[in-house]
Amino acid sequence: MLDELWQRRRGLVEETLRLELDRTPSLNQTLFDAMEYSLMSGGKRLRPILLMAAADAIDGSGEKFLTTAAAIEMIHTYSLIHDDLPAMDDDDYRRGKLTNHKVFGEATAILAGDALLTLAFEVMLRQEGVAASTMLRVVNEFARAAGSAGMVGGQAIDLQSEGKTITLEELRCMHMGKTGALFRASVRSGAILAGATEDQLAALTEYAEQFGLAFQITDDVLDFVGDEQMLGKPTGSDARNQKSTYVTLTSIDSARKLAEQTIDGAVESLSAFGTEAEFLRELVRYLISRNN
Amino acid sequence: MLDELWQRRRGLVEETLRLELDRTPSLNQTLFDAMEYSLMSGGKRLRPILLMAAADAIDGSGEKFLTTAAAIEMIHTYSLIHDDLPAMDDDDYRRGKLTNHKVFGEATAILAGDALLTLAFEVMLRQEGVAASTMLRVVNEFARAAGSAGMVGGQAIDLQSEGKTITLEELRCMHMGKTGALFRASVRSGAILAGATEDQLAALTEYAEQFGLAFQITDDVLDFVGDEQMLGKPTGSDARNQKSTYVTLTSIDSARKLAEQTIDGAVESLSAFGTEAEFLRELVRYLISRNN
Numbered sequence: 001m002l003d004e005l006w007q008r009r010r011g012l013v014e015e016t017l018r019l020e021l022d023r024t025p026s027l028n029q030t031l032f033d034a035m036e037y038s039l040m041s042g043g044k045r046l047r048p049i050l051l052m053a054a055a056d057a058i059d060g061s062g063e064k065f066l067t068t069a070a071a072i073e074m075i076h077t078y079s080l081i082h083d084d085l086p087a088m089d090d091d092d093y094r095r096g097k098l099t100n101h102k103v104f105g106e107a108t109a110i111l112a113g114d115a116l117l118t119l120a121f122e123v124m125l126r127q128e129g130v131a132a133s134t135m136l137r138v139v140n141e142f143a144r145a146a147g148s149a150g151m152v153g154g155q156a157i158d159l160q161s162e163g164k165t166i167t168l169e170e171l172r173c174m175h176m177g178k179t180g181a182l183f184r185a186s187v188r189s190g191a192i193l194a195g196a197t198e199d200q201l202a203a204l205t206e207y208a209e210q211f212g213l214a215f216q217i218t219d220d221v222l223d224f225v226g227d228e229q230m231l232g233k234p235t236g237s238d239a240r241n242q243k244s245t246y247v248t249l250t251s252i253d254s255a256r257k258l259a260e261q262t263i264d265g266a267v268e269s270l271s272a273f274g275t276e277a278e279f280l281r282e283l284v285r286y287l288i289s290r291n292n
Numbered sequence: 293m294l295d296e297l298w299q300r301r302r303g304l305v306e307e308t309l310r311l312e313l314d315r316t317p318s319l320n321q322t323l324f325d326a327m328e329y330s331l332m333s334g335g336k337r338l339r340p341i342l343l344m345a346a347a348d349a350i351d352g353s354g355e356k357f358l359t360t361a362a363a364i365e366m367i368h369t370y371s372l373i374h375d376d377l378p379a380m381d382d383d384d385y386r387r388g389k390l391t392n393h394k395v396f397g398e399a400t401a402i403l404a405g406d407a408l409l410t411l412a413f414e415v416m417l418r419q420e421g422v423a424a425s426t427m428l429r430v431v432n433e434f435a436r437a438a439g440s441a442g443m444v445g446g447q448a449i450d451l452q453s454e455g456k457t458i459t460l461e462e463l464r465c466m467h468m469g470k471t472g473a474l475f476r477a478s479v480r481s482g483a484i485l486a487g488a489t490e491d492q493l494a495a496l497t498e499y500a501e502q503f504g505l506a507f508q509i510t511d512d513v514l515d516f517v518g519d520e521q522m523l524g525k526p527t528g529s530d531a532r533n534q535k536s537t538y539v540t541l542t543s544i545d546s547a548r549k550l551a552e553q554t555i556d557g558a559v560e561s562l563s564a565f566g567t568e569a570e571f572l573r574e575l576v577r578y579l580i581s582r583n584n
Contacts (some may be wrong), residue, residue, distance in 0.1 A: 027445030027469045030452060037442065082406060087398035106379035107451050111444050114374060117406065118439035121413050122518065125432050132424035139431060140417050147410035148327065152403050153319030159399050160322060177319045 002282040005009050006044075009052060012063065013045045016070040020123045022139030026115075034104040034112035034195060035119075039077050041097055047072045047186040050211070050283065054190030054204055057270075057277040064129060065193045071124035075146050078116035079182075081109055083155065109174050117146070130193060138189045145185030155285070156176030158243075166244045172213070177217075203269055204280075210266035217259040218287045220245035224252055259288055294574040298336075299346060304355065305337045308362040312415045318407075326396040326404035327411075331369050334387055339364045339478040342503070342575065346496055349562075349569040354436030356421060357485045360430060363416035364478050367438050370408035371474075373401055375447065409438070422485055430481045437477035446470030450535075458536045464505070469513075472504030479503070495561055496572075502558035503576050509551040510579045512537035516544060551580055 017039055026032040048069030052062030084091040084099040086106060091099050101109035124139060144150060154155065154177020187208035191201050224247045246255040266284040270277045309331055318324040340361030344354030376383040376391040378398060383391050393401035416431060436442060446469020453466065480502035483493050516539045538547040558576040562569045 026440040026451070027442075027465065028440070028448035031440055031445060031448035082402060085399075085402065087402060107377075108448065110374060110377065110379060110453070111448050113406075114409065115440040117409060117446040118435055118444065121431060122435035122439060123433070125428055132428050135422050136417055136427060139413060143410055143414035143417070147414060148316060148318035148320070148323055148407040150319075150405040150581060153323060153412065156320035156323035156400065156403050159403070162321070173319065 002279070002286060005279060006049060009049055009063070010045045012066055013048045013070060013073065014040070015072060016066045020067065020070055020126065022120075024119060024122070030104065030108060031111055031115060034100055034108050035116055035266060037103060038100050038112065039074065039093075039116065040079050042095055043073075043077075045073060047076050047182060050183060050186040050208075050280075051190035051193075052189040053279040053283060054208075055194035056190075056201060057204065057273050057280055058191055058194035058196045060276060061194045062190070065127065067127040068124050068189060068193060069186075071120040071127075071187070072142065072182065074116045074120035075142065075151075076182060078113040078120070079146075079151055079155075081113040081116070085109060088155075088159070094274060124175040127193075130290070134192060134195075137192050141185045141189050141192065145181040150177050150181030150185075151179075152177075154181065161244060165249075168246075168249050171244055171246065171249060175216040176209070176212065179216055180209065183215065184208040199272070203272055206269040207266050207280060207284070210262050210269060211287075214259055214266060214284060215288050217246045217255055217262060218290070220247045221252065221255050221259065222290070223247075224255075231245040263288055294571070294578060297571060298341060301341055301355070302337045304358055305340045305362060305365065306332070308358045309365060312359065312362055312418065316411060318413070322396065323403055323407060326392055326400050327408055329395060330373050330386075330392050331366065331408065333389055335365075335369075337365055338575075339474060340366050342478040342484035342500075342572075343485075345571040345575060346479040348482075349487035349496065349565050349572055350483055350486035350488045350492060352568060353486045354482070357419065357482060358483060359419040360416050360485060361478075363412040363419075364434065364454065364474065364481070366408045366412035366415065367399060367434065367443075368474060370405040370412070371438075371443055371447075371556065373405040373408070377401060380447075380451070415428060419485075426484060426487075429484050433481050433484065435476045437473040442469050442473030442477075443471075444469075446473065454535060456536075457541075460541050461539075463536055463538065463541060467508040468501070468504065471508055475504040475507065488576075491564070495564055498557050498561035499572060499576070502554050502561060503579075506551055506554040506558060506576060506579050508540045509547055509554060510582070511553065512539045513544065513547050514582070515539075516547075526552040527534075555580055 021036060021039060051069045051072060052065060055065055071286040080094060081100045083089050084094055085101055092102055093099060104112065121139065124142065125135065127135065130146060146152065154174050157174040158178055184205065187204050188201065191204045196204065223245065246258065264286050267281050270280060313328060314329060343361045343364060344357060347357055348354040372386060373392045375381050376386055377393055384394055385391060392404055396404065413431065416434065417427065419427065438444065446466050449466040450470055476497065479496050480493065483496045488496065515537065538550065555576050559573050562572060
C-alpha cells in the first residue's frame with residue numbers, strides 16, 4: 001500500500017506545485033527560475049504526504065487538501081535553500097543537484113527562499129472547500145511552526161551548536177524546532193482541515209512528534225552509515241562538521257534502538273484509530289527501512 | 293495635525309510591536325535579540341501609520357487595527373535586514389546603527405529576517421474584532437505584496453539592474469514591487485479591515501499607488517541632495533552604486549516636478565472623501581517636505 005499510494009500522491013503534489021507556481025505572477029524571470037529550480041527538483045514530498053494521510057485518518061479526505069499540502073512543501077523548500085547558503089551550511093549539492101546559490105548566486109537564492117515562504121501563505125489561501133475560520137487556524141499552525149518557536153528557532157540553535165558538544169536534551173530541542181515543527185504542523189493541519197475532534201487532534205499531534213523524532217534519529221543513522229551515491233549528498237558530513245547527532249552523542253546501536261522505540265511510540269499513539277490510519281503507521285515504519 | 297497624530301500613533305505602534313514580540317516564544321535567545329534589534333530600532337513606522345489612516349478614512353477606526361499594523365512593520369523590517377546583507381546591498385549602517393549582520397553575523401541576520409516575515413503572518417492573526425473571511429483577505433494582501441509579484445520581485449529586478457541603465461518604465465516597475473507593493477497592501481488592508489466599499493477601496497488603491505511612486509521619487513531626490521548626518525545613512529550611494537534613479541534618469545528638477553505631480557494625483561484620488569481622509573492627504577504632502 002505504502003509505495004503505490006505514496007507514488008500516486010507524490011504525482012498529485014507535483015502537479016499541484018506546478019499549477020500553483022504557474023499561476024503566481026513574478027516581476028522577474030530569474031527569480032521565478034530560481035524558485036522553480038528548487039521547488040520542482042524532486043524530493044519525497046513527505047510533508048504533503050503526511051498532511052494528506054492525517055486527513056485520511058479523520059475522514060478519508062486527504063486528496064481534498066492538495067493545495068494546502070503543496071503550500072507546506074514550499075515552506076520546506078525555502079528552508080532548504082536558506083540552509084544551504086554559504087553563510088549557513090555552505091552546501092554545494094542537494095538531492096544530487098547543485099544547490100540554488102551555486103546556480104543562481106547568493107542574492108537570488110536568498111530572494112527565492114523569501115519568495116517561496118511568502119508564496120506558501122498565498123497558496124494555502126487558495127485551498128477550496130474550507131471554512132474561513134478553519135483556514136485561519138491552519139495559517140496559524142504553519143506560521144508558528146516555521147518561525148522562531150519552530151523551524152527558524154531550531155536552525156538558530158543548530159548554528160550556535162556547531163563545534164560544540166551539546167546534551168541529548170538540547171539536541172532533541174533543536175530538532176523539535178528544525179525539522180519536528182513542520183512535521184507537526186503538516187499532520188495537525190491535515191487533521192484540522194478534515195474536522196478532527198480535540199481527542200483526535202491530540203493523538204495525531206503525539207504521532208507527529210514521535211514521527212519527527214524518529215525521522216531525525218534515522219537521518220543521523222543514515223548520515224553515519226549511508227552510502228554517498230544512494231543518498232545523493234555527501235555522507236558522514238555531520239561528523240566532518242563536528243555536529244552533535246544521536247549517533248555521535250550515544251552510539252550507532254543506541255541510536256538504532258531509540259529509533260525503533262520512537263517508531264513504536266508513534267504507532268501506539270494511533271491506537272484509537274482503525275485501518276483509516278494505516279498509511280500513517282506505514283509512513284513511520286518506513287523511516288527505519290529507508291535508504292534515502 | 294500630522295505631527296501630533298503621527299507621534300501618538302507611532303508610540304502605539306512601538307508598544308504593540310513590543311507586546312507582540314514579547315508574547316512570541318523563541319527557541320533561541322540570539323535569534324530573538326537579532327529580531328528585536330532591528331524591529332525596535334526606531335523608524336517612522338510609515339506603513340502602520342498608512343494602514344490606520346486608511347481605516348480612519350472609512351470609519352475612523354484606525355486604532356482598532358494596531359495588531360495588523362504592527363505585522364506589516366515586521367514584513368518591512370525583514371526586508372531591510374535581507375536587503376542590507378553582504379550578498380545584497382552590503383550596507384553597514386541603517387538608521388544610524390550597525391546593520392543586523394554587522395552585529396549578529398550573516399547567518400543569524402538571514403534567520404532573523406526569515407523569522408520576522410513568518411512572525412508577521414502569526415501576528416496579524418492575533419488581530420481582534422475582525423471576521424475570519426476579512427482576515428483571510430488581509431493575509432492574502434500581505435502575501436501577494438511581499439512576494440515575487442511584489443517586494444521580493446522588485447528587489448530581484450533591482451539586483452539585476454545594478455550597473456545597467458534601465459528605462460524610466462523599468463524603474464517604475466521595479467519600485468512598484470520593491471517599495472510600492474507594501475504601501476499598497478498597507479492602505480488596502482486598512483480599508484478592507486474597516487469595511488470599505490469597492491468604490492472606496494479602488495480610490496484608496498489609486499492613492500496608495502501614487503503615494504508609493506511619490507515616496508520613491510522623493511527618496512531619490514533626498515539621496516541626491518541629502519545631508520549624510522540628517523539621513524543617518526550615507527547619501528549619494530545610488531550614484532556610487534551606479535543605480536538608476538528618477539534623478540539620474542531625468543534631472544533633479546524633473547524629478548522634483550514629477551514628485552509634485554504625483555502628490556497632486558494622490559490627493560485628487562481622495563476627492564470623494566471629506567475631512568476623514570485629511571490625514572492621508574497630509575501624509576502624502578509630507579513626502580515632499582521631509583528631510584529623512
